[in-house]
Amino acid sequence: MPHADWHILGPGAIGSLFAWHLAGAGFSVRLLTRHAGESARLITLEDHTTPDHSSSTRAFHVDHGDTPIRNLLVTVKAHQTAAALDAIAHRIDASTLILFLQNGMGTWEFARTRFPLTRWLVGTTTEGAWRAADHHIIHAGRGETWIGALNPAWSRDAEQLARRLENTLFHPGCDPLILHRLWRKLAINCAINPLTVLYD
Secondary structure, three states: OOOOOEEEEOOOHHHHHHHHHHHHOOOOEEEEOOOOOOOEEEEEEEEOOOOOOOEEEEEEEEOOOOOOOOEEEEOOOHHHHHHHHHHOHHHOOOOOEEEEEOOOOOOHHHHHHHOOOOEEEEEEEOOEEEEEEOOEEEEEEOOOEEEEOOOHHHHHHHHHHHHHOOOOOOOOEEOOOHHHHHHHHHHHHHHHHHHHHHHO
């Protein structure tokens, strides 16, 4: 089976949104899930950022193979990161590029110690997405996506990745001070999340 351009580890709301639009931009995308019997998944995206709330569906291959992973987008919940990466550790090597796009801080520390030869970047997005039902995603609002390197040695990788993705819906920017954006988003979430619970 040919290599995929991207693997998505954690195809929930944000993971599925990015998978859907990466595929729409011409990248080959495979999903990494916990369901061993799942070989394919249909993802329906309902786009509330358009006046007509357009809806369409794409089919994705669910990959349980052993081939090396080229580009890995990590969107699992922060507390699931170590176990999720451990499950595919045999497919990650020095040629793999990992992009962490998660809420929370410090999940990349596991990659630093578990995969010392692997390049990893971090990112943040304010794209709004939620899951209406299994594999049915609502794109509720447009936002910004930024990526960067905490290790200065990988700054060029961050710049190149931003250029490679500039024709996607997200057209991410590259920020050499990405850690500032991550702290800012964490602070905002600390304020917003309790309010969403209180006011449903």
